[in-house]
Amino acid sequence: MEPNQNIKIALETMSGKGSELGINFLQLQTIIRGVKYSHLVGVCWDTCHLNDAGYDLVNNLEQVIEEFDKIIGLDKLFVIHLNDSKNIKGSHKDRHENxxxxxxxFDSLCSILYHPKFVNIIKILETPWNNSEPPYKEEIIMFKNKQFNNFLNR
Known part of the structure; x- marks a missing residue:
């Protein structure tokens, strides 16, 4: 890395499924502080990974945001991967769901997408594609309409 570059790197939150690092905000903070040009390093929230790591995005989103801000800082949140999780909170499995x-x-993910503190943060759909048609168009329509529709007929 060069000191005058403007390329940034986002460390993705991990689910804790093995020997990976970055499972909680303190680990991510330690990694960021250990980088020579730490002003260029931030975090990518993966909603499935946060859930599977044990963060309660469904019932305590504001507390999770507050904890992240105190430990790392919201200015270090560069991007959000939006996806649901096949697993219960704290399962440490990393199984994305539509x-x-x-x-x-849907409501919890919509709350994250439209949260006022995340207005200028990049969001990326990172959901499974198992059928002949990718789900992304329908998922975007649901988010735009702020209403779930059972497009996969499950």
Missing amino acids: IGYGNLG
């Missing part, structure tokens, strides 16, 4: 079909649920 929007609204998992344990986070």
Whole structure:
């Protein structure tokens, strides 16, 4: 890295499924502080990974945001991967699910997408594609309309 570059790197939150690092905000803070040009390093929230790591995005989103801000700082949140989780909170498994079909649920993910503190943060759909048609168009429509529709007919 060069000191005058403007390229930034986002460390993705991890679910804790093995020997990985970055499972909680303190680990991410330690990694960021250990980088020579730490002003260029931030975090990518993966909603499935946060859930599977034990963060309660469904019932305590504001507390999770507050904890992240105190430990790392919201200015270090560069991007959010939006996806649901096939697993319960704290399962440490990392199994992504389509929007609204998992344990986070549509309303919780919609709250993250439209949260006032996340207005200028990049959001990326990162949901499974198992059928002949990708789900992304329908998921985007649901988010735009702020209403879940059972497009996968599950």
